[in-house]
Amino acid sequence: MTTPVLEARGLVKRYGRVTALAGADLELLPGEILAVIGDNGAGKSSLIKALSGALVPDEGEILVDGQPVSFSSPIDARRAGIETVHQSLAVSPSLDIAANLFLGRERRRKGVLGTVFRMLDRAGMREEARRQLDALGIMTIQNPGQAVETLSGGQRQAVAVARAAAFGSRVVIMDEPTAALGVRESRAVLDLVLQVRDRGLPVILISHNMPHVFEVADRVHIQRLGRRKAVVDPKSISMSDAVAIMTGALEAP
Amino acid sequence: MSTTLSAKPSGNPPGAPEARRSPLTRLQHLLHAQATIGPAVVLLVAVIVFALLSDRFLTPGNISLIVQQVAVVGTLAVGQTIVILTAGIDLSCGAIMVLTSIVMAKVAADTGLPGVPALLLGFVVGTLCGLLNGVLVTRLKLPPFIVTLGTLNVFFALNLWYSSSATIRGTDMPKLLLWTGQTFTIGGTRITYGSIMMVLLVAAMAFALKNTAWGRHVYATGDDAEAARLSGIRTGRVLLGVYATAGLVYAVAAWILIGRIASASPQAGQLDNLDSITAVVIGGTSLFGGRGAIVGSLLGALIVGVFRNGLALAGVDVLWQTMAVGVLIIVAVSLDQWIRKVKP
Ligand SMILES: Nc1ncnc2c1ncn2[C@@H]1O[C@H](COP(=O)(O)OP(=O)(O)OP(=O)(O)O)[C@@H](O)[C@H]1O
Ligand SMILES: [Mg+2]
Numbered sequence: 001m002t003t004p005v006l007e008a009r010g011l012v013k014r015y016g017r018v019t020a021l022a023g024a025d026l027e028l029l030p031g032e033i034l035a036v037i038g039d040n041g042a043g044k045s046s047l048i049k050a051l052s053g054a055l056v057p058d059e060g061e062i063l064v065d066g067q068p069v070s071f072s073s074p075i076d077a078r079r080a081g082i083e084t085v086h087q088s089l090a091v092s093p094s095l096d097i098a099a100n101l102f103l104g105r106e107r108r109r110k111g112v113l114g115t116v117f118r119m120l121d122r123a124g125m126r127e128e129a130r131r132q133l134d135a136l137g138i139m140t141i142q143n144p145g146q147a148v149e150t151l152s153g154g155q156r157q158a159v160a161v162a163r164a165a166a167f168g169s170r171v172v173i174m175d176e177p178t179a180a181l182g183v184r185e186s187r188a189v190l191d192l193v194l195q196v197r198d199r200g201l202p203v204i205l206i207s208h209n210m211p212h213v214f215e216v217a218d219r220v221h222i223q224r225l226g227r228r229k230a231v232v233d234p235k236s237i238s239m240s241d242a243v244a245i246m247t248g249a250l251e252a253p
Numbered sequence: 254m255s256t257t258l259s260a261k262p263s264g265n266p267p268g269a270p271e272a273r274r275s276p277l278t279r280l281q282h283l284l285h286a287q288a289t290i291g292p293a294v295v296l297l298v299a300v301i302v303f304a305l306l307s308d309r310f311l312t313p314g315n316i317s318l319i320v321q322q323v324a325v326v327g328t329l330a331v332g333q334t335i336v337i338l339t340a341g342i343d344l345s346c347g348a349i350m351v352l353t354s355i356v357m358a359k360v361a362a363d364t365g366l367p368g369v370p371a372l373l374l375g376f377v378v379g380t381l382c383g384l385l386n387g388v389l390v391t392r393l394k395l396p397p398f399i400v401t402l403g404t405l406n407v408f409f410a411l412n413l414w415y416s417s418s419a420t421i422r423g424t425d426m427p428k429l430l431l432w433t434g435q436t437f438t439i440g441g442t443r444i445t446y447g448s449i450m451m452v453l454l455v456a457a458m459a460f461a462l463k464n465t466a467w468g469r470h471v472y473a474t475g476d477d478a479e480a481a482r483l484s485g486i487r488t489g490r491v492l493l494g495v496y497a498t499a500g501l502v503y504a505v506a507a508w509i510l511i512g513r514i515a516s517a518s519p520q521a522g523q524l525d526n527l528d529s530i531t532a533v534v535i536g537g538t539s540l541f542g543g544r545g546a547i548v549g550s551l552l553g554a555l556i557v558g559v560f561r562n563g564l565a566l567a568g569v570d571v572l573w574q575t576m577a578v579g580v581l582i583i584v585a586v587s588l589d590q591w592i593r594k595v596k597p
Binding site: 073105120150 | 285286460461464465466467469470472473476477479480481482483484485486487543544595
């Protein structure tokens, strides 16, 4: 059997009396799109937050390429090549689009301006930002120097998606990346997900949109009450059966 | 941060987007993009009005006096601005400054320590005081208002204890500590080295905020700390750095203060903490964090200085000067609220 690129074993996370994760497992295989579905509060976001270093689980382990890792901050996960679009988007409203794309990994100017004066290569980063956004074709950004707070909700989401897609080198995780998007923009994000997969990167896609999930996913992870209830093949199960497992109306196959 | 004026809501087709906006909305967008325009206009108008009211206002001597009066608060405002940009506030800045000035002067006066080490000692003390604020804010997760209200009292008490509530005369300390009050003359105008130091400090901090990754992280942390953390910024480290840097800046303010009053007094600068917050707020920096600029704070400090000086020259009672500053604060904060409601 192939080693999963990213694996979670028995993750537990409690918030006071609420148990967000009750021994959750997850396996992401090389080159696949793994969709994660589940009711509100099933622990989907908590699960991927643990995988992206945003929260430290109380119990359980995380493995990257079969090696146990312990992420104590999002920086650790980033270093391991894991990029995440969080449900909350995690963009800084008062910074511009280019600054957000490069947040936490700014590029400096060449020569003494960069080494001694620590000057940012603004022009270079804007240029690169424009290229990334154009390549995605998600939105018509007129100016990468525009503050993110002046963008619509969907455009902000596009910025967050572009950031993850541009910098992910091992895994890209997207928590409801199309939630605020229109039909055309959702289409573009789905195409992007496929594009990332075709680049050889596996993707974890969390979504409540079943037609989207069944269209792009190679496997579907069904999360229920803080645990993995089942992993199903979207080609051999109906949407309504998947939803029935998700809500507990049907036992896992 | 550096949104250009051409930023448009992308819902509008390119070419004719401005036509649909009322002049008021356009003003709102302009101020949103360039927060320092407001204070710059206010300062300009104030200068013109006071020049018309009094012939003495625009004389080189008077301008130089205003800048000297502003130098201490303007320097404190540099530290205060970076703290407020992180959505914090520093009530202890004046106390740190006074404690530092006493340490520099008294150690030198008591032990004969030369100027340079005495100054460096002061810088270390200021930085440590700031660092203490930072540690309390980040490790104990206490609100900055409460932390600095506490340390304000702690530092002030230490200052009274160490100085035995006695002023240290300028004649008892090394020349270097008084150097900031020395002047040089350009075109008949006497300028103190302290004023120059404030301007250089403003320029350096403006550069760092605008052109370095650290500056962006300061804005991002104040804007939305959780988003910044998820974006891979060590927000705790940013905050520690900001409070410690602010402490160092207050120590420079202490040096300027000694030069200004030609002594080190444990009772000096009692209200300078509030004055520095006033300068920052009038300068267009948002108390909610993530928005503003250092240059605005310098303009804010100058506005207060110009109002006080201009009204005094016009023969207006001090109480009306104070009221004018109060009105300015409320106008500035209301303006900030309005600007922050900008719609895409
Ligand atoms: N920071 C927190 N503090 C307290 N409880 C939390 C916190 N984060 C999550 N929870 C709880 O953990 C459970 C799982 O939340 P989680 O966000 O992982 O669900 P989800 O599957 O992503 O839901 P949704 O589809 O609504 O996004 C919920 O009951 C939630 O209330
Ligand atoms: Mg969620």
